[in-house]
Amino acid sequence: MGRHEQPEIKQRLLDACTDHALQHGLPERLQPFVAASGASARMLLYHxxxxxxxxxxxxxxxxxxxxxxxxxxxxxxxxxxxxxxxxRAWTTMTGPRGRPYLRMFGQLRESGEQRWWPGFRREATTDWLPPLEQGLRSVGRPEWATLVLAVLRGLFLDLDATGDTDRADRAFRDFLELLDATAALAPPARGH
Known part of the structure; x- marks a missing residue:
């Protein structure tokens, strides 16, 4: 008779491994997850x-x-x-709480192989559009979601490549000033 599923143990192991991967990146071997979770390799493979x-x-x-x-x-x-x-979102996303996600998923996006998450690039390109559209609807400009997302992604890549936080922060704040000025001048687009 086999062992019964223990979802709470599996979730605890997954949480520990996820915390480790966000802090240190995805390991090439199982051993870092073993150390981070306090479980044996056999236990991880069992779950x-x-x-x-x-x-x-x-x-x-x-x-x-x-x-x-x-x-x-x-x-x-x-x-x-x-x-x-x-x-505020930019400050958090590029700060200590958000950077681990940008680093992890930036590496995944750059991976041509995509074996762990087929279709990730497409998903990661479109999943932020709904909350941005909803937010930009408050200024009558939901159609700007793609533009805002493109600027965010471009500056995330720039920040990752150069580490120049001051320049990236300045560029994003300049962009926000342009958004404010343009929203004040232009009537909302029709059909949105």
């Missing part, structure tokens, strides 16, 4: 099947955390200009 299945589970868990965090950051708030919301 996840293979190392690749564990890596996919870690990526999924990290992505859910990122979607929750970034989604909340991008949500419009009554009585607050959306550019203020975007500025």
């Amino acid at each position: 996840f099947g293979t190392r690749d299945a564990l890596l996919r589970a870690v990526l999924g868990q990290a992505r859910n955390r990122q979607l929750d965090l970034f989604g909340e950051l991008l949500r419009s708030r009554p009585g607050e200009a959306y550019t203020v919301t975007l500025d």
